[in-house]
Amino acid sequence: MSGPSDRAGGQPPDPRGISGQRKKAAILGGGVIGGGWAARFLLDGWDVDVFDPGAGAAAALDEVLVGARRALPMLHDRSLPPEGRLTFRPTLAEAVDGALWVQESVPERLDLKHAVLGEACAHATGIVASSTSGFKPSDLNAIGARAIVAHPFNPVYLLPLVELVGDDTAPAAAILREIGMYPLEIGAEIDAHIADRLLEAVWREALWLVRDDVATTAQIDEAIRMGFGLRWAQMGLFETYRIAGGPAGMAHFLAQFGPALKWPWTKLMDVPDLDDALVAKIAAQSDAQSGHLDHRALERVRDDALVSILRGLRRRDQGAGAVLGAHDARLPAPTFPVTVARIVPVTWGDWNDHINEGRYGQIFSDAADAVLAAADAMPAPGDGWSFFTVETTIRYRAETRIGDAIAVTTRIEQAEGKKLKLVHSMQRGGEILAECDQLLLHVDMESRRSSQMPDAMIARFTALSDDRN
Ligand SMILES: NC(=O)c1ccc[n+]([C@@H]2O[C@H](COP(=O)([O-])OP(=O)(O)OC[C@H]3O[C@@H](n4cnc5c(N)ncnc54)[C@H](O)[C@@H]3O)[C@@H](O)[C@H]2O)c1
Known part of the structure; x- marks a missing residue:
């Protein structure tokens, strides 16, 4: 033929930030999220020092890395730089020494965040950031730290979004772009930032629907992934609704569906009691839905599907696919x-x-x-x-x-x-x-x-x- x-x-590769002098990140708390951060930095060529006193922390982080090493490089049309060096340090001070980026990812307790961020800021010269899902910078820094919020999404090694909140987040945003992430700089601080507030609203409704026997966990997941979940991955909420308004656009959409906000479509701010009965019901339905796959197998299903979606979006230069394309163009x-x-x-x-x-x-x-x-x-x-x-x-x-x-x-x-x-x-x-x-x-x-x-x-x-x- x-x-x-x-x-x-294509765009010429921009070698800046990919190679050159060795860069170090410090990861404080190497669990689900800290492990994902470690993978992001390591696979983009940074050295990573981890401080996590938890028993079995190294083994847990290793498992995250196995998944990340399989999935992340598949996103790209070019080889990533050689993987950086991973080192576990016995003290926080040693981990943060010389780090350009310090990422705190310890459990979501304010007293613990205060202790860890306070010590990190006393020793670190680089950016100090917290993965907190809900605390504001003013909460975190109440006892004298200088941390910003850098809130990522699981799996951190595949999803690009990082919500950045705090003073002067521009230098942090530049580093995040360099490692293929999408910094969303948020000008005002609010509990739970942006994305978790949206997720929480959906989560509240889902809990009600299960509690009231309207839907099972499996039905709710199908309602999301067969429909609006697909729309959200490529256009989000407002652009999708603009199209739904037809040629007359957003104003028409609001006129048509605005009144529905006052109808009893949602339970809004009420939260069902997570009593023993409701917890057992949700856990049993979730087992029936997904119990045939263990945790790691589910993660692999998720990662392979995310890689496929991201590579598909990349062909359209749309949403997170555009971020991926820009990162590829920076690789030599x-x-x-x-x-x-x-x-x-x-x-x-x-x-x-x-x-x-x-x-x-x-x-x-x-x-x-x-x-x-x-x-x-x-x-x-x-x-x-x-x-x-x-x-x-x-x-x-x-x-x-x-x-x-x-x-x-x-x-x-x-x-x-x-x-x-x-x-x-x-x-x-x-x-x-x-x-x-x-x-x-x-x-x-x-x-x-x-x-x-x-x-x-x-x-x-x-x-x-x-x-x-
Ligand atoms: N899990 C998510 O989906 C998610 C998403 C975004 C942000 N976050 C946020 O990330 C943070 C961590 O969450 P996670 O899900 O990774 O928790 P996790 O329980 O999986 O990991 C926490 C790790 O911190 C370690 N740790 C405890 N005390 C420590 C200390 N003093 N110094 C260093 N390490 C310590 C633990 O040993 C553990 O390995 C939280 O603030 C959470 O709100 C979580």
Whole structure:
């Protein structure tokens, strides 16, 4: 089959913040959330020192890292930087020493937060942030600390949102962007910030619906994930409702559904008593719904689905997908003759957890793009010329699976006249997985016929292949 390949150029990589001098983060409390923070920093190349006196803290953090190491690299089309160094420290002071970022993630008790943040601020020179779900900066700093709120979402290693509250959050926001997160700087402090207030409203209603035998836990989850949960991931609340208002937009929507706010659709601020009977009822329904999967299996189901959703949103440059695309653009491109270096994402798996022929085609197409970029021969819309791929021969040598770290090296076999011949070798740790011969023709976009490459372009391809030898 012949036809134009998709040769759209991407943003040049911005190496700032990805490499260079070693950066250190300190994680105080390495539980569910602290472990997720540790993974974010480590997998983006930062060194991480952890202080957590809890028995079994290291083992628990290790389990979070296993999940993160599998899922996070799959989000990206490029390799992440080499993982940073993880060290457990016996004292808080040693952990925060020299850290550019200190993240407190101890249990949600104000007295404990005061003690930990007070000691952290006495020793730290970098940013000191708290993962608190509900406390305001003025609560946290009441006894003299200088912490800001940096409230993340579980799993911290996949969800980009961090609510930032406090004085001068701009430097913190810059660091969070550097590690692929989305800082939402909130100007005013309020208990539970923004997102948890919204979640709490839904949670309250759900508890009532179960208590009053209107719905089971499973029915409530279906009501969310089959409908508005999908809308929320890509547009949120207000933009979704604007569309629901039709061409007349938001004002029309408010006129139509505004009065419903005064109808008894919701129980609003009342909270059902979480007595023993209600707790047992919810726990039993939850067991019936999800008890066939243990905790780690559920986490894996969640992570694989989140990776798929985020990669899908990325193709549309929408919502969290745009954050992911921006982070990928900051990661360094591989250096020729390496033309692809990445992890095989879960979205590429077939029923066997292998990749199918279509994905090899994508990988070698990406490799050809990398050659064009390296030779400064990547066509842009309106250039009047392009390259069309007219022949691809792929030889499959070994199985390629989800999660594999793959690299493609490319040899320029011919760059003459109209023809660019490439030979790709795809490998996993030195083992050849597939080879590909590819013929591209230089094309005049007006006549849609093959045309001579300019001499200067040929010279650049030749120089590239000479450099390699
Ligand atoms: N779990 C969530 O979904 C979630 C989401 C966002 C924010 N948060 C917030 O993150 C914080 C931590 O929550 P979590 O769910 O990770 O709790 P967790 O219980 O999983 O972890 C807390 C960790 O802190 C350690 N710890 C206790 N005292 C300590 C001390 N003095 N110094 C250092 N470490 C200490 C414990 O050993 C434990 O490993 C809370 O403030 C919570 O509100 C939680």
